[in-house]
Amino acid sequence: MRAPRTGKAAKAAWGRLGAAAVAVRQGAVVTVEDFRAYYTWRSWLGGWLVRLLCQVLFFSQLAALVGDSGYAVHVVLGASLLVGVLQAMQGISTTVRDILLGTLPLLAASPVRPGWFFLGRSLCWPVSGVVSSSIVLLALSPFFGASWTAVQVPLVLLLVLLTTLATYCTALVLGAVALLVPMANNLLSALGTMAVTVLSGAITPVHFWPGPVQAVAETIPVTHGLSALLLLESDAGLGPTAHAAGRAALAGLCWLVLSLVAYRLLFNRARRGGSLLT
């Protein structure tokens, strides 16, 4: 009796996983076309990337002038990481874009799980973030005293990837909150971006903040991603680095689960209320 039932459950689980993958992929189709409306290869490389390089260069230069060499390394790594992270935060405004397009009721009427769809819906931003962050970091950090061995370079890339994607999951949760109060979307974006920039320790070390603020900082994946990066750079050993990276991954996972739950709950709430889905 048991075997067929577990077989059935396994099949259903596979089905759900397949549907989730489809939803992410179809969301990604939309983000690719959206992204293309913003950038061509040329404008991305020649405009956007150059701008980001200048920005990080500016902050790092400033840090080198006012602080010791350790601080310059800290800032160049932090600012480079933020390059990707801030692009990932664009995920916040995706849902509001769909409210304006009028696609939410159609999504609500379809079998799609909105959380997975919206996971794909802005994916281009973190991807652009990972690429630009990596380039900026590897191009600029050696000039400000960071040194990487050949083995460390892939680990750096991995950490950038992890941190950016984990931050994207934070953005998704904020995007779901924007469903609740679409008018507050810009405010949410601003607050989210500010929290990530200021609290993550990219410019100001986390221990500078009072306890409660530090606790908030702990929930931000960048805080841990940056620790990991700094530990890696200072050759603190794989153990501590992996530990910090693990914390970043865990934070990201929590945000991901939270976003899936939030989208589900908020869509159900909208079914009862009505104003969102009209």
Added chain:
Amino acid sequence: MTGSAIEVRELTRLYRRKGKPELRALDSVALTVPRGEVHGLLGPNGAGKTTLCRVLSTVLLPSSGEAAVLGRDVVRQAEEVKRLIGIVFGGDRGLYPRLTGRQNLDMWASLYGLRRRARRVRVAELLERMGLSERAEERVQTYSRGMKQRLHLARGLVCDPGVLLLDEPTVGMDPVAAHDFRELVRELRTGGHTVLLTTHDMAEAAALSDRVSFLDNGRLTLTASPEAVGDVVSSHERLEVRALPAALRARVAALPAVAAVTAVDGDTTRIETETPEAVRAVLLLLVEEGITDIARTRPSLEEVYLHLVGGRGMAVGG
């Protein structure tokens, strides 16, 4: 009961409003649409048509009462209902403008669970049917209103739904596009689809539907044959005349089958007629007297509705 495509019983939907009492958008609505029927749901703006469509498509929960699509309850079996129903909401929102027509359809087909090969066939077939094949690779933002609406219809059909909900699909279209769109709906009808078509255009409802219901203020009051509606619409006409002298006005009122002559505002007079012959007679008289500032309009939904209810009342009385 599982025999009907749509079964609605005692359906009520309230909307909460800030600082005001709850709004009763649907009030104990009962409606049965058998399989294969094209059912016209007529009602003025704010009648509750969209609310009913949204409840049927699982987008809104009912406040009380029940609704079922092909025997599945829209609340308890929502996941099943979603795959049985296709929705087309009027207006040009709801598409991803930066995607091409084909990409839009392909996306939804995929979200409804069609595999790659089935999807390619289905999407190509729908584009062809809607006359969009030639522009399929262009972004939707370059489409005309009519094309967007045809793409919407294709989107609604992508999961091969048993029941199709068309919520004021021709609203805002130019007459030619609306005509083409109605042709497509007529084809669906011959294809055996069950369709619930909401509209405030009586001619549209009469032309497309097997039966017509009236929804007003959240209440479904009457189900009639489209012939009854069509008869009233085609025979009843209104003429609006500017600067009609009082003497002439009396002569018009005296003509047979002229139902009413009323002053509207300023110097405009409305003449209501009950037969096409009467229209001709009135027009002849006016033109003979040198009056040319005349506009022909159709009777309003309320007027037709009142007429049908009145007519039925008389039939019952006699």
